[in-house]
Amino acid sequence: MAASPGTGVVRPKTQRGRRAVEQRAPKIIENTKTALFLRGGKTSEIVTQAMKDLCLLKKPNSVMFQRKNIMRPFEDHTSLEFFSVKNDAALFLFGSHSKKRSHNLVIGRCFDGHILDMIELGIDKFLSLSQFKIQKCSVGTKPCLLFSGQEFENDVIYKRLKSILIDFYRGPVIEKVRLQGLEHVLQFTAVDGKIYLRSYRVLLKKSGSRTPRVEVEEMGPSLDLVLRRTHLASDDLMKAATRVPKVVKPKKIKNVSYDAFGTKEGKVHMQRQDYSKLQTRKMKGLKRQLNTKGKPQTEKIKRKKTV
Numbered sequence: 001m002a003a004s005p006g007t008g009v010v011r012p013k014t015q016r017g018r019r020a021v022e023q024r025a026p027k028i029i030e031n032t033k034t035a036l037f038l039r040g041g042k043t044s045e046i047v048t049q050a051m052k053d054l055c056l057l058k059k060p061n062s063v064m065f066q067r068k069n070i071m072r073p074f075e076d077h078t079s080l081e082f083f084s085v086k087n088d089a090a091l092f093l094f095g096s097h098s099k100k101r102s103h104n105l106v107i108g109r110c111f112d113g114h115i116l117d118m119i120e121l122g123i124d125k126f127l128s129l130s131q132f133k134i135q136k137c138s139v140g141t142k143p144c145l146l147f148s149g150q151e152f153e154n155d156v157i158y159k160r161l162k163s164i165l166i167d168f169y170r171g172p173v174i175e176k177v178r179l180q181g182l183e184h185v186l187q188f189t190a191v192d193g194k195i196y197l198r199s200y201r202v203l204l205k206k207s208g209s210r211t212p213r214v215e216v217e218e219m220g221p222s223l224d225l226v227l228r229r230t231h232l233a234s235d236d237l238m239k240a241a242t243r244v245p246k247v248v249k250p251k252k253i254k255n256v257s258y259d260a261f262g263t264k265e266g267k268v269h270m271q272r273q274d275y276s277k278l279q280t281r282k283m284k285g286l287k288r289q290l291n292t293k294g295k296p297q298t299e300k301i302k303r304k305k306t307v
Contacts, residue, residue: 024088028245032172033109034089035062038080040096041070046103046126047095053129053221054093057186057199058169059139063087073106074229077115084110091168092118101228108231109167111241117233119161124194125224132220137184137201142171144182149190157230158190180204185216195225 012018037055055062071079094106108118151158185200200216207213255267
């Protein structure tokens with residue numbers, strides 16, 4: 001790639017470079033977001049294994065860094081923003097370990113090459129994928145995300161954490177879901193100041209009817225997390241990051257609405273109709289008989305004489 005003189009804009013020289021630039025260019029419909037998994041200067045075995053398991057659940061849209069990177073996300077954003085732009089990744093998970101903050105995870109996302117928001121979580125209890133001796137889901141399976149707990153609806157920090165987790169594991173956008181394809185469930189439960197992450201494999205068994213009997217079995221990983229520090233974006237920045245282009249917005253149709261069950265409802269405004277010109281079914285009984293002169297016959301109404 002080379003910069004055009006006087007502009008400072010980098011232009012690709014090869015077809016491969018041109019495709020790379022087009023891939024990273026802003027789009028009306030975004031690509032599936034990639035997540036970076038980075039280790040700090042000092043990490044524990046629990047943090048390393050937890051990051052490997054979470055990276056495996058995010059595959060194939062994840063990049064795991066093998067080398068350690070000495071950085072402090074809450075004090076200096078430069079390194080994280082550099083790695084985000086270089087790898088075209090809008091999501092990241094940073095792991096570290098220290099005496100003050102043991103078994104530490106920082107999950108967050110970027111917008112326009114800068115940190116949007118991030119939340120620090122501490123691992124209280126951890127069970128890896130290898131500790132569950134059952135069959136695992138195939139790599140790349142889109143999970144079903146479940147959130148339980150009033151905190152995810154009432155607390156601002158938990159709401160933002162829910163939004164980050166949905167962005168992290170939502171995967172590609174699909175229009176239809178096949179019942180057999182729904183085989184992985186990720187559940188997040190907020191109770192008593194802790195967040196419990198559980199991963200289940202869905203089993204469809206015979207029930208004697210067309211609808212199968214559904215069972216779930218835990219396949220790992222299992223994490224008990226504690227909230228620590230937070231860095232939340234302002235309302236204006238969040239509004240700019242979640243702005244929907246006009247091209248994507250559905251066109252509003254007048255007098256059409258949908259109820260809670262998705263049923264389409266609408267109002268129809270009719271003009272005044274002339275019922276004499278209304279087309280009816282042609283039947284002999286409805287025809288007016290003609291007299292010998294070709295005019296419609298009129299019935300004589302006999303009136304009773306009143307005394």
